[in-house]
Amino acid sequence: MTDDRSSERLIISALKDQFKRDSSMRNELTDGELVMMSSGVCPNCGYRGFALGPRGGASINIECCGCHQRFNVCNIGWAIVMAQRLPMDD
Numbered sequence: 001m002t003d004d005r006s007s008e009r010l011i012i013s014a015l016k017d018q019f020k021r022d023s024s025m026r027n028e029l030t031d032g033e034l035v036m037m038s039s040g041v042c043p044n045c046g047y048r049g050f051a052l053g054p055r056g057g058a059s060i061n062i063e064c065c066g067c068h069q070r071f072n073v074c075n076i077g078w079a080i081v082m083a084q085r086l087p088m089d090d
């Protein structure tokens with residue numbers, strides 16, 4: 001149990017490092033917003049439900065089915081450990 005938890009922390013740390021290299025992180029979500037997204041709730045509008053987009057490397061693009069805000073997220077199972085808002089440019 002202890003070993004599983006420490007290895008999970010190492011994985012999260014490595015994923016965060018890769019995520020920071022992959023993106024500018026200018027629109028990074030707060031810890032509170034990450035908790036909301038991990039439970040399937042949009043931190044923008046409170047809608048419960050995301051459409052999954054393309055996955056690239058350690059991250060995946062998802063879109064809120066309510067306000068259509070897109071996010072680039074890094075997750076382990078259902079737990080989202082890093083996320084950023086993507087520009088609403090289209």
Ligand SMILES: [Zn+2]
Nearest residue numbers: 042045064067
């Ligand atoms: Zn939304």
